[in-house]
Amino acid sequence: MQKIIYLLLISIFVVGCKSDNKKEDSNELTVYTHRHYESDQELFKRFEEESGIKLNIVNASADELIQKMSLEGEQSPADVLITVDAGRLYRAKSQNLLQSFSSSLIDSIVPKHLKDEDGQWVGLTKRARVIAYSKERIDSTQLSTYENLTSQEWEDKILVRSSSNIYNQSLLALIIANKGQQSAEDWASGVVENMARAPKGNDRDQVKAVANNEGDLAIVNTYYIGKLLNSEDKNEVEAGKSVDIFFPNQETTGTHINVSGIGVAKYSPNKENAVQFIEFLLQEKAQSIFAGSNFEYPVNPNVEPADILKSWGDFKEDNLSLNKLGEYNKEAVIIFDKVGWK
Numbered sequence: 001m002q003k004i005i006y007l008l009l010i011s012i013f014v015v016g017c018k019s020d021n022k023k024e025d026s027n028e029l030t031v032y033t034h035r036h037y038e039s040d041q042e043l044f045k046r047f048e049e050e051s052g053i054k055l056n057i058v059n060a061s062a063d064e065l066i067q068k069m070s071l072e073g074e075q076s077p078a079d080v081l082i083t084v085d086a087g088r089l090y091r092a093k094s095q096n097l098l099q100s101f102s103s104s105l106i107d108s109i110v111p112k113h114l115k116d117e118d119g120q121w122v123g124l125t126k127r128a129r130v131i132a133y134s135k136e137r138i139d140s141t142q143l144s145t146y147e148n149l150t151s152q153e154w155e156d157k158i159l160v161r162s163s164s165n166i167y168n169q170s171l172l173a174l175i176i177a178n179k180g181q182q183s184a185e186d187w188a189s190g191v192v193e194n195m196a197r198a199p200k201g202n203d204r205d206q207v208k209a210v211a212n213n214e215g216d217l218a219i220v221n222t223y224y225i226g227k228l229l230n231s232e233d234k235n236e237v238e239a240g241k242s243v244d245i246f247f248p249n250q251e252t253t254g255t256h257i258n259v260s261g262i263g264v265a266k267y268s269p270n271k272e273n274a275v276q277f278i279e280f281l282l283q284e285k286a287q288s289i290f291a292g293s294n295f296e297y298p299v300n301p302n303v304e305p306a307d308i309l310k311s312w313g314d315f316k317e318d319n320l321s322l323n324k325l326g327e328y329n330k331e332a333v334i335i336f337d338k339v340g341w342k
Contacts, residue, residue, distance in 0.1 A: 028054050029273045033082040034062040039293035062088040069097045078265040079274045085166045089121040089261045090326020098263040109282045113319045123259030125296035132243040133217040143246045150190025159206040159215040162199040163336035173328035189339040211239040226295025226308045247315035254318035
């Protein structure tokens with residue numbers, strides 16, 4: 001009898017400790033984030049000042065954060081996860097690391113295709129994956145679609161980063177979703193054949209290579225061009241000035257869009273605060289800071305893009321559900337390996 005009572009007391013103590021560890025604290029919020037921009041730090045500070053909620057920021061790569069949440073399980077302190085690609089948000093969701101949340105304010109701001117169909121994450125900012133082409137050597141009338149990049153006229157002219165990059169994986173996932181697996185394989189194979197060099201470096205490095213005559217056009221995210229043009233490095237500014245922007249597929253599906261996005265962690269001890277934080281980041285003040293500081297397109301339709309982005313003009317977006325980027329990620333990686341995209 002004494003042994004049974006002892007075991008019961010131990011069980012109560014363990015459960016009590018677990019509950020205390022996960023006890024909701026209305027004045028705190030733990031943010032797991034892949035983003036590393038000054039604009040985010042400014043927004044975090046403003047949120048703390050306006051809400052009275054203290055933010056605990058954990059910075060690491062998205063893959064590291066997802067693994068960390070998985071290992072932590074129910075004891076994870078994470079309230080929200082911020083990543084720079086919808087495919088990674090889908091990965092976190094598929095590993096049961098996120099939970100659904102609802103907000104009429106969020107629903108009124110974020111378009112359907114820029115949020116999870118089950119309400120587990122939403123986009124915060126948009127970036128378009130475009131063609132940056134040499135102003136000196138390419139006429140924009142030569143350009144049309146992503147598919148056209150496999151044309152023989154682009155042999156030895158295309159610059160693009162490696163297949164391990166999530167932005168390229170998501171672009172190929174989009175092509176799989178829109179055109180089918182064989183068309184996607186044909187496209188990836190054609191781009192490999194037309195590469196000016198083996199993939200290396202980030203998007204900015206591809207633009208610098210165009211400026212150095214190593215190739216004539218590059219596949220890049222728009223915000224990298226904004227960063228080059230506003231760099232303190234004179235050489236980077238010159239590289240940015242050497243190219244112009246073309247939005248592919250304007251007569252068909254539209255230009256590929258990806259997002260930085262945010263989801264509520266599965267075991268968030270502060271879900272109410274998490275939703276309040278997301279609402280804050282989607283309202284006009286915060287969206288203006290995202291747009292002006294990091295040259296990303298705002299998700300909030302009431303906020304104007306930065307002047308540089310506006311100078312490139314309006315464009316038609318591909319409104320495919322971003323869940324598809326995650327659904328077809330594995331197939332995209334297999335295709336890249338098959339066609340020899342390093």
